Amino acid sequence: MKRNKDGNTEQQILEAAETLFLEKGFALTSTTEIAKVVGCNQALVHYYFRTKDQLFDSIFERKVYLFMSAFLEIDSEKLSFEERLKRKVEAHYDILSANPKLPFLFVNELTTNPERIKTVREKIGNTSQSVFFRLKAxxxxxxxxGNIRPMNPIDLLLTIIALNATLFIVSPMIKVIVNISDEDLQQVIAHRKQENVKIILNSLKP
Amino acid sequence: MKRNKDGNTEQQILEAAETLFLEKGFALTSTTEIAKVVGCNQALVHYYFRTKDQLFDSIFERKVYLFMSAFLEIDSEKLSFEERLKRKVEAHYDILSANPKLPFLFVNELTTNPERIKTVREKIGNTSQSVFFRLKAxxxxxxxxGNIRPMNPIDLLLTIIALNATLFIVSPMIKVIVNISDEDLQQVIAHRKQENVKIILNSLKP
DNA sequence: GTTATATTTAATAGCGCTATTAATTTTCGA
DNA sequence: TCGAAAATTAATAGCGCTATTAAATATAAC
Incomplete structure (x- = not known):
């Protein structure tokens, strides 16, 4: 039986790669390991995706979209700016809770391989810019x-990303600096969403 | 002339290693590259530090201390809690401004190599715990x-680290998401210190 | 059933890395 | 100035990785 019982091998490779890339980043993940997880020959990974870079890129692009998606939706309801912002921050936090390794993946890849920034910008540049300009307006x-104090939209974005993403990025650090148990950390994560919303809305006040 | 003109080779290796580790992390830095930067034979790196791990550890430990150092000093002056906190946040931000790659180093190493957490905790665990318990008290x-609202000290620490460290961690990301120039980014960094202080002090209000 | 096509495998070239070893050169005190 | 100790180098073993190639096997169309 040569054919993989579980159906689409290409899909399985993609999924294994996603897990491993999120876990350890691009550099520390080998196509050999991906193949081992899937249970196929290592050459198959290259058969379907040619290079490790191409495999990574196809995953990375979708992850960037996922990260931004909370800010993409245009809310039809007539709500106050603050209420709309609150919902976006919460949606963003929820996405990160469901994908806690996402922020590390970005930081890791965009820091160690700045070349990839160009690729990402080509693919999602327009989308992200329109998100930014809408927020700015x-x-x-x-x-x-006069509802909120004068501030740079970049500052607001920074605050949101900082508060939302950092918890997931630094949870290993927190465990070191404070000798906190995993259960306590889960508690912190659980209540942190509203804490972030509170801090962000507070930071807008005139 | 065999002997390195610039004096202490061991020190030069340490400095080159520090630069490279901060730039690209442990995994992407090779002892070969370190030697090339110093201009010595690759075996010398192992002669002085035996393994790449030991070399890294000796650098890493000092960096962790540096990161925490802003919170270590006990201020003799009689100032309000808020004023003391403000000064610590500013000092912390200043340290990161001078060492912008520091946060990435921690995130990268403690995430990809959780084993190192144990080593770090053994060495700095007591210090960090005493910092934490003092803040808590x-x-x-x-x-x-009744001066500030009821809150978990972990939340406060999280907010400080999030706001201070994230700017330096995510500046490559920011450049992608928002199509911002390097000059603008420098401006953001310059004024962000007071922004962070403002947000943090605001978050304490009852 | 035969055959073209798709999938999978084994084998391997070629690279860079870590760490060690033995030999060489430099330094420096006696 | 001699010789031990320290510093430095060349060489290399051994590993894992990426990517390619050619061969083997499975699939599906006819």
């Missing part, structure tokens, strides 16, 4: 109205 | 007095 309108 | 006293 909304923010300026609110500032104009 | 001070915080509880202030909460008792």
């Amino acid at each position: 909304e923010l300026e309108e609110e500032i104009q109205k | 001070e915080l509880e006293e202030e909460i008792q007095k």
Whole structure:
């Protein structure tokens, strides 16, 4: 029986690669290991994806979209700026809770391999820019109205990303610096969403 | 002339290693490359430090201390809790500004090699715990007095680390998501210190 | 059933890395 | 100045990795 019983081998490779890349990053993951997880020959990984880089890129692009997706949706309901922002922050946090390794993947790859930034920008640059300019416009309108203090949209984005992503990025560090148990850490994660929302909304006040 | 003109070779290796480890992390830095930077034979790196791991550890430990150092000093002056906290946050931010690659190093190594957590904890565990418990005690006293809202000291630490470290961790990401120039990024970094202080002090209010 | 095509495997070239060893050169005190 | 100790080098064993190639096997169309 040569053919893989579990159906689509290409898909299995993709899934194993995703798990391993998220776990250890690009450099520490080998096509040999991916093949071992799937239970196939190592050459198959290259048969389907040619190079390790191509395999990684196809995964990475979708992950970047996932990370941004919380900010992409345009809310139809007529809600206040703060309420809309609150929902986006919560949605973003939820996505990260479900994919806690995501922030590390970005940091790791975009820091160690700045070349990839160009690739990413080509593919998602327009989307991310439109997200940014929409936020910028909304923010300026609110500032104009005097509802929130004057601030740079980059600062707001930074605060959101910092608070939301960092918990997942630094949880290994936290465990070292504070001698905290895994259960306590889970508790922190659980209640941290509202904490973040609170801090972010507080930071807007005039 | 066999002897290195620039004096202490061991020190030069240490410095080159530090630069490279900070730049690319443990895995992507080779002893071969370190030797090339120093201009010596690759075996010398192993002559002085035996293994790449030992070389890394000796650097890593000092970096962890550096990261924490802002919170170590006990301020003699009689200042309010908020003022003391403000100064610590600023000192911490200053250290990171001077060592912007530090946060990435921690995240990278403690995430990809959790084994190292044990080593770090053995060496700095007591120090970090005493820092934590001092903060905890001070915080509880202030909460008792009603000066700040009830909160977990872990939350406060998380907020500080998140806001301070993240800017330096994610600056490559920011450049992608927002199409920001290097000059603009420098501006953001420059004014971000007070922004962080503001957000942190705001987050304490009852 | 035969055959073209898709999938899978074994084998391997070629690279860079870590760590060790033995030999060589330099240093420096007696 | 001699010789032990320290510093440095060349050489290399041995490993795992990426990517390719050619051969083997399975699939499906006819």
